[in-house]
Ligand SMILES: [Zn+2]
C-alpha cells in the first residue's frame with residue numbers, strides 16, 4: 001500500500017510498504033481523508049518539540065486528523081461494524097496509570113500520539129487504531145469526519161473554560177483550531193462570541209461561522225476596540241489559539257476579573273508576564289493538550305451543524321501530491337485554513 005513516511009535522514013517519502021494487520025483490540029481502516037496540520041509540518045521540518053534533537057528512530061507515518069471506513073476487526077473487538085465511517089483519538093494512554101483511569105490519557109506519562117510520536121498515523125491507505133478510541137461518525141462526510149480532531153480541541157477548550165450562558169468569549173487566532181473553538185463556545189451557550197486575527201479572510205470566515213463580532217488583532221487599537229465593544233468590561237473567557245506572546249499579553253489585557261484564559265497555542269518562547277495582574281484578578285489559566293473525553297460530544301455537535309467543518313476545508317490533494325500539500329500548509333496565508341490528503345478517493 002501507499003504510505004507517507006518521515007525518515008530522520010531522508011525526510012518525508014511516499015513509499016510502497018506492507019499493509020498493517022489489526023492486533024488484538026484494534027480495527028483496520030481504509031483511510032478516506034487526512035488533515036495536514038501545522039504539527040505535521042513541524043515534524044517534517046524538525047522543529048516539533050519531540051524532534052528538535054533529531055528525527056524518529058523508526059520511520060513515522062504522520063497523520064492525526066483522519067477518517068476511515070472499518071475493514072476488519074482485530075481479536076476481541078466487537079465493533080464498530082465493518083463498513084462504518086469512523087475517526088479516532090490521537091493520544092493513546094497506557095490504560096493502567098491513575099491518569100488513564102480518570103480518562104486523562106492526554107497526560108499519561110507512557111502515552112503515544114498517533115502520527116506524532118510512538119505510533120504510526122493515517123497518511124497511508126490502510127491504518128490500524130485501538131477500537132476503544134475509535135468513534136463512528138456515520139452522519140458526517142468523510143472530509144468532515146477527518147476534522148473531528150481539530151473540532152474536539154475546540155470543544156475541549158470550551159469545556160475546560162466552563163463556557164456557559166452569560167459569558168462573553170473571545171478567541172485569539174483564526175486558524176482551524178481558532179475557528180473550531182469559536183463554534184464550540186457558541187455551542188456551549190456563550191452569550192457573545194468574538195474572534196480576533198490579523199487576516200481579513202479569516203475574520204470573514206469567523207463571521208460566517210457565527211461570530212457576533214470580529215477584530216483585527218494587528219490593529220494599533222485592538223485591545224481598546226474590544227474594551228469599547230464590551231463597554232469597558234472585558235471578557236469572561238479568552239481562548240488563545242495563535243501561539244504568539246503578543247496574543248497572550250492581549251489575553252490578559254482583555255480579561256475581566258475572574259476570567260478563564262485557555263491556552264491552546266503551542267509556544268516556543270517563554271511567557272513573559274507580570275504575575276501581579278493574574279493574582280489581583282484571580283484569573284484561571286488553563287493550558288490544554290489533546291482533547292480527552294469530548295469526542296462523541298464533538299461528533300454530535302458536528303452532526304447537528306452546531307460545529308461546521310466544511311467551510312474550513314481550503315484544499316484537497318491526492319496522496320501523490322503530498323509535497324504540494326505540505327508546501328501549501330507550510331506557506332500558510334489568508335486563504336489556507338485546512339488542507340486534506342485523500343489516500344484513496346472513494
Ligand atoms: Zn492537528
Ligand SMILES: [Zn+2]
Pocket residue numbers: 093094095096097098099100105108109110111
Ligand atoms: Zn496511562
